[in-house]
Amino acid sequence: MEPYTPISVVIITFNEEKNIVRCLNSVQSIADDILIVDSFSTDNTVELAKKIGARIVNHKFEGYIEQKNFAISQAKYPHIFSLDADELPDEMLINEIRRIKKNWIKDGYNMNRLNNYCGKWIRHGAWYPDIKLRLWDSRKGKWGGTNPHDKFIMNNEASIQHLKGNILHYSYTSILEHRNKVEYFSSIAAQAYYQKEIKSSQLKIFYKPIIRFIRDYFFKFGFLDGKCGFMIAFLIAKEVKLKYKKLLLMKNN
Numbered sequence: 001m002e003p004y005t006p007i008s009v010v011i012i013t014f015n016e017e018k019n020i021v022r023c024l025n026s027v028q029s030i031a032d033d034i035l036i037v038d039s040f041s042t043d044n045t046v047e048l049a050k051k052i053g054a055r056i057v058n059h060k061f062e063g064y065i066e067q068k069n070f071a072i073s074q075a076k077y078p079h080i081f082s083l084d085a086d087e088l089p090d091e092m093l094i095n096e097i098r099r100i101k102k103n104w105i106k107d108g109y110n111m112n113r114l115n116n117y118c119g120k121w122i123r124h125g126a127w128y129p130d131i132k133l134r135l136w137d138s139r140k141g142k143w144g145g146t147n148p149h150d151k152f153i154m155n156n157e158a159s160i161q162h163l164k165g166n167i168l169h170y171s172y173t174s175i176l177e178h179r180n181k182v183e184y185f186s187s188i189a190a191q192a193y194y195q196k197e198i199k200s201s202q203l204k205i206f207y208k209p210i211i212r213f214i215r216d217y218f219f220k221f222g223f224l225d226g227k228c229g230f231m232i233a234f235l236i237a238k239e240v241k242l243k244y245k246k247l248l249l250m251k252n253n
Contacts, residue, residue, distance in 0.1 A: 005104040006032035007097070007135075008075035009083060011054075012067045016085035017043040019170065024052040026088035030097045033076035037067060045085075063188075064150045068143040075138065079104065082134045082152065086170045087113070093165025097135065100163070107158035108136035114166040117228050118174060125222025125229050126215075126236060132167060133160065146196070148188045175231055182235050186242035193247050200247040208244055209237035 009031040013020060024034060034054040038046055039061035046056055057074045061067055072080060081097065083089075089097065093111055100109060112129040115122045122128055133152045141154040154160060172178040193200070216222045217233035225232070 003102060003104075005079050005101045006077045007079050007081050007101060008033040008035055008077040009081045010035045010037070010068075010071045010075050011083050011085055012037045012039070012064075012071055013041060013045050013049070013085050014039045014061065015041045015043045016045045017041075017048055019085040020045050020048050021052065022170075023083060023085050023088050024049060024054060026094075027081070027083070028052075030081070030089075030094055030101070035071065035075050037071040037074060039067065063147045063192075065143045065145060065147055068150060072138045072142070078138045080136060080138050082136075083167070084169070087167050090114075090166050090168055093163060093167065096163040096165050100135070106161040107140040108133055108152070108154050108160045109163050110134070110160060111163045112166045113169050115169045115171045117171055117178075117232060120225070120228045122225050122228060122232065124224045125217065125220045125232055127232060130169075131162070134167065135163070146189065147192045148185045175235075178231070178235050182239045182242065186239045187246060189239075189243045190246035190250060193243065194250045198247070200244040200251060202248070205241055205244045205248065209241040212240045213237035 007030060009027045011023065011034075013036055027034065034052075035057065036046070036049045036054045037057050037059050040058055049056060057071075059067065059070055068082070096111075110131050110133040113132050115127045115130065117127070133154070136152060136154065140158045141152055143150050144153040145151040172181070213233050213236075216236060217230065222229040222233045
């Protein structure tokens with residue numbers, strides 16, 4: 001019998017009915033277990049996921065990092081492929097994961113993420129190659145980072161290999177949707193910084209977003225993505241500004 005490593009596909013959700021079917025259908029050929037950890041959606045997310053055969057665990061949302069670490073504990077297998085509901089692996093990445101399942105030799109595998117913004121695939125700036133560590137032995141690390149920008153952190157001795165293919169990420173369908181998320185994410189980030197006792201100042205509010213815009217738009221060639229490239233760099237810089245502005249208000253209050 002050939003060696004075979006079963007994989008749990010793990011996804012956290014809240015009101016993802018517009019994305020969840022596409023996501024779950026994309027992993028049918030590589031998943032041995034599909035787990036949805038849902039923070040009490042009020043739409044049809046859970047019902048749609050159940051029809052496709054996913055296991056559902058309801059859990060109160062206490063932060064992206066906290067929710068994803070809880071999800072690991074509920075997975076059937078220790079080897080996990082982690083996705084967000086608005087993501088899916090492309091065909092090349094699916095083939096790579098099939099190959100890895102037959103010969104799992106590393107502790108973790110990372111891959112590029114290709115973002116779709118208002119209908120356009122973004123291939124420059126801060127959003128590409130946007131390398132993500134999403135396939136790993138969960139016994140060799142845990143979710144960390146700073147909310148809302150979580151990342152899986154492997155143990156120091158862990159080995160990691162890069163896979164061909166992309167995670168396709170359907171990020172924002174409109175600039176207004178992105179603007180609203182900037183407000184939301186900057187509030188979460190400010191709270192996380194406050195808890196970590198990171199300091200803010202009027203100087204940081206001024207120069208941090210400027211440096212971020214110049215890096216993403218010019219040095220990372222975001223301008224090659226046209227109007228979308230400008231809006232992404234501009235709104236990322238705005239999120240940085242709002243984060244430090246809200247942090248300073250928290251400190252002063």
